[in-house]
Amino acid sequence: MKSFNELHNKETNKIELDLVKNLDKNIKIFEDFFNNCDDVIKKKFQIGEINSVWGYISYIDSMVNRDVVEDSILEQMIEEIKNVPKNISEDTNLFEFVKNYAIATADVKEINTFDEACLAVLSGDTVLFIDGFDKALKIATKGWPNRGVQEPDTEGVVRGSKEGFSEALRINTVLVRRRIRDTKLKVRQEQVGTRSRTDIAIMYIEDLARKEVLKEIDVRLHSFSIDAIYESGMLEELMEKEWLSPFPKAQVTQRPDKVASALLEGRVAIVVDNTPFVLLFPTTINCFFQSSEDYYQGFLFASFIRVLRYASAVMAVGLPGLYIALTCFHTSMIPSELVYSIAAARQGVPFPTIIEVLIIELEFEFLREAAVRLPGSIGSTISIVGGLVIGQAAVSANLVSPLVIVIVAITAIASFSIPNYTLANAYRIIKFWIILGAGTLGLYGFWLSILVVLIHLVALKSVNFPYLMPFVADDVNGGQDLKDSFFRLPIIYYRTRPIFAKKSERRRFKLNHK
Amino acid sequence: MFSNNDKISIRQLQILLILTLFTSVSLTLPRITSEFADQNGWILIIGAAILTMIYSYIITTLGKMFPDQTIVEYSQKILTKPIGIIISSLLIAKLVLFGSLELRVFGELVKQTLLKNTPIEFIMITMLFTVVYLTRKGYEARARLGELIIFLGLIPIILVLIFALQDIELDRLAPFFTIKAKDFIAGSYYISIAMVGIESLYIAIPFLRNPKKVTKAVIHTVLFVAALNLMINFITIGLFGSAEAAREIWPVMAIMQVIELPGSFIARQDALMMSFWILTTFALINCYIFFITILTSRLIKSKEANWINLVIIPIVYGISLIPNNVPHTFEMMKKAIQTFGFAFVLPVPVVLLVVAKIRKLGVKDETNQN
Known part of the structure; x- marks a missing residue:
């Protein structure tokens, strides 16, 4: 032996x-x-x-x-x-x-x-x-302590299911199964990690999901070997091809209803044991702006919220950069009254505007990080202290001008209205890149740095789907996917499934005339 | 589905063509038309559109006979290898020259409207690097970015211009049709060859998913661009009159200083306009650099196109620094258009087409028989 x-x-x-x-x-x-x-x-x-x-x-x-x-x-x-x-x-x-x-x-x-x-x-x-x-x-005697089905702490909704995924793989797949009672919903289980042997479940609807997507996911899942997988985020990163990009190539969700609707769009879900976050492939940037609540409320209100989200995304990325470009380089573009008040507010501030913006932006990022890490009771203290420091002390100490605080605050609030946390993180990084561009070359640098981001985005792919999908290459699906982007049209207009599904299985809605 | 074959659709080709054709000439168009035909310049635009349609018809007909080849390959096939290499090299030289001058014009324009104190070299080199970044991502990425730039750049430009309509005085456009035949022909001809971008059809056809429909699509595009140019010309002449338009270097920028946007709090529209123009000019310069890269890599049969970019950057940058100032740049551009412009839009494709037909080369095009 x-x-x-x-x-x-x-x-x-x-x-x-x-x-x-x-x-x-x-x-x-x-x-x-x-x-x-x-x-x-x-x-x-x-x-x-x-x-x-x-x-x-x-x-x-x-x-x-x-x-x-x-x-x-x-x-x-x-x-x-x-x-x-x-x-x-x-x-x-x-x-x-x-x-x-x-x-x-x-x-x-x-x-x-x-x-x-x-x-x-x-x-x-x-x-x-x-x-x-x-x-x-x-x-089979599995039965370990579990915190059960609780309300998800991200992606909250006012109207809609309050169920969220938990750490147990089986419970998570059941939550999805309960929403789609179809034998074509397949749950294929595998193990990843040579030491952790973590269970993962690949969920898809057999006749909707594209074969090439499933194959690509399979290839990528088996393209590495690692000792342990603790969270779906590790899997996401390992499955990425363009891992240098700040943008998330998989959608992460805690909501079973979201997974169910994604599966019916022909997408593939990967459930990982020990984490309540489920991955959805493929993903386009548009998916991040769709909240599940959008479809439960009236289309007018949902469309209003959608437009608001896109606007807030633009602001979260571009506002500080634009402010720097306009106030440092192109004051002639701003009406003279506003120029005077900006100049008056800056009276006595020793730093150039870009440093001012960076001070407050960084302070805000510190606060945000601190508030996440600290236990709840101290976290609220921190936010009070931080608010006071940002609001009052910095201004009266002539460190920054009040207008910069307004700009940073609007940017911060805008970044919170993006419904997806991982996308918002990408935006936080890109914001600094644009500040850099605008700080060196004004409005020209502002546009140039945006161009660089856009070039990066147009070449980006999530499981071979263009990342900016409904906004570019939309003619592939006959312009159907654009209907569910800036606006949420009434449901009767969503007669076909999005591009993710197989071409032969597109229809999802039909009016039954008497 | 999406495969990584770097193919684009007809619609994307149209968008890229709109961006290049429109950007290459529109900013200075009212000046050119006024120089040739005063207030009747709009007739020249129609004449130029007709000529451009003829060019594009011939080039696309030629291209469809060799649907998976660019000019580098089929010119060598039709007119023996040495002549083919000379033709391709001359086309590359033309694109390098035009790309460099366009970069210089762009640099001057940005410096004048946005960044008075920044050295122009810095403006040009940052632009060039951004352009090369996109070039490395391939044709598909270019086409997709084009789709975005249409919405971020071109449509805002048109919207802003529409607000200028309220200030137009129509009597500046009269009297009509007082144009000499000689001026009409010379002017139309000049504008048609100044619209660089039709040459991209020499290279674009093998990248198309459905090359058969290309002729019709390109002709529609030319008509659309002609309509845009007519609008710009109409607004500029209507606001300034032709004498004033002929004096301004960038008449379209000048009208932006006059327009009042209703309810807008932006004090200088020309800077706003410029920011949209940065995007469309980016698309144009990228078109030049991209096609230079493709042509060169095909000419020397190199699979890896990335190092070619590194060679192109210093050459284009060097040439763009040659002119002394803005008028000199435009003078060089005019000379370049007059000497280089014509050869590749009509004589070269006609010769290639005729010889190809005589030698019975290429694929028979079924669409022509219908």
Whole structure:
């Protein structure tokens, strides 16, 4: 036999050893693997009375549902089999008997290797070895503490479902399944991470999702090997091709209704265990501006909000840069009354405007970061202190002019009205790039830096879909997708699915005339 | 679906053509028309549009016979290798010259309207680098950016100009039709060859998803650009009269200083206008640099086009610094248009087309038979 350490494959970290017929040998190897793992429960017991054999059961405490283990497995084994050992005839051997009659739960699988056995125990299942058989039984007993279905803390809505994803993969897929009762909704499970063996589920609707998208996602999922995946963000980054870009190439959501609607658009969702954030591929920039609430409210109001969001996105990126360009380089563009008041407000401020803007912008970024990291009660104190420092002290100390504070405050509020957090983060970075451009070359530099961002965006792709999709290359889908961009039209106009879906399965709405 | 084949649609080609044709001449157009035909300059624009349609018809017919080749390949096929190489090299030289002068004009315009104290070299070099950044992203990215620039640059320009309509005095446009035939022909001819951009059809056809429809689409585009130019000319002459328009270097910029935008709090519209113009001029200069890159890489059969950009930047930058001042730049441009302009829009494609027909080369075009 190989020495103990060589049993693990160097690349995949999998145990390459099959089970043997002798129970004691199995137990010896198995317990060697779980040496010094005191959280693993192991118990050897006798099955049957007359033709009795030895069995061995193992699970991790608190990762299993105790009721299932005790009532459906142990009690059955020890009580039932003891009383009816004669039922075991010649052709049904003891293993089949235990599997079919003695365990009172439906989800039972045969396993043949130590790798499967160990993985089963480690993911909260119970493993049962029986003497004389080179296979074992994996009994699904998963049941660990979970915070349950709670309201999502991002993407809040006034009207709409208050359910949010939680950390358990199974609960998350069920939340989606409950919204789409269709056998064509496929949930394909895989494991990523050689050590963490994190479960991920790829969800898609078979006849809507494009084959080439699924294939591309598959290729990218298997294009790397990593020791552990803790959050979907790591997966997102590893699956990106243009990883230098600040823009998120996958949409992240905590809302099951959003995932359900995305699936019906032909997109693919990747659910990762241990995180409430689900990834959606492919993504265009337009998706980030669609909140699920848009479709639950009247179209007029929703359209108004949409326009507001796009406007706020432009402001969050461009306003400080534009202010610098106009006040430092092109004062003649501003009406003279305003020039005077700006000049008066700047009286006594020693810094150039760009430094002024940078001071306040950076202070705001510090505050934002501090408020996120600090515990709730101190966080509010920080925001009061920060507000006072920004609002009053900086102005009266002649560090900055009040107008700059107004500009930065508007920018900040605008950046909060972008419904997606990851996109807003990208905007925070680009804002500084534009400030730099405007600070060196005025309005010309302002436009030039915007051009650079736009060039970056037009070449960007999310799973081969152009990132700026409905705004560029819209004729590919006959101009349909633009209907759901700046405005949210009445639902009767959304007769076809967006570009993500297969061409043959486009229709999603039809009026049934009497 | 979207594959990474770098192909563009007919609509995207139209958009790119609108941007290049419009930007290459519109800013100075009222001056040119006034020099040739005073208040009747608008007739020249119509004449120029008709000529441009003829050019584009011939070039696209030629291109459709070789749907997966650019001029570099098919000129060598039709007129033997050495002559083909000479033709392609001359086309590259023309584009380099025009690109450099356009860059200089742009630099001067930005300096004059926006950045009085910044050295023009800095303005030009930053523009050039941004242009090269887009060039490296390929044709598809150019086409998509074109779609955005139409909305961010061109449509605002047109909207702002519409506000000028209220101040127009129609008697400045009278008397009509007092134009000599000689001036009409000379003026139309000059404007038609000044609209650089039709040459891009020599290269664009292999990048199209559906090259068969290209002729009709290009002719529509030319008509659209002619309509825009007519509007600009009409507004400028109507506001200033032809004598004033002929004196201004950039008459369209001059009208921006006069226009009152209703309810606007922006005090100087020319700076506002300029910011839109930056975007469209970016598209034009990018058109030059991109086609220089494509032609060069195909001529020397290099798969990697990125290093060519690095060679082009200093050449274009160097040439753009040659003129002494704005009038000198325009003088050089005029000379360049008169010497280089014509050859590639009519004689070269006609010769190529005739020889190709005689030698029975290329794919038969089915659309012509319908």
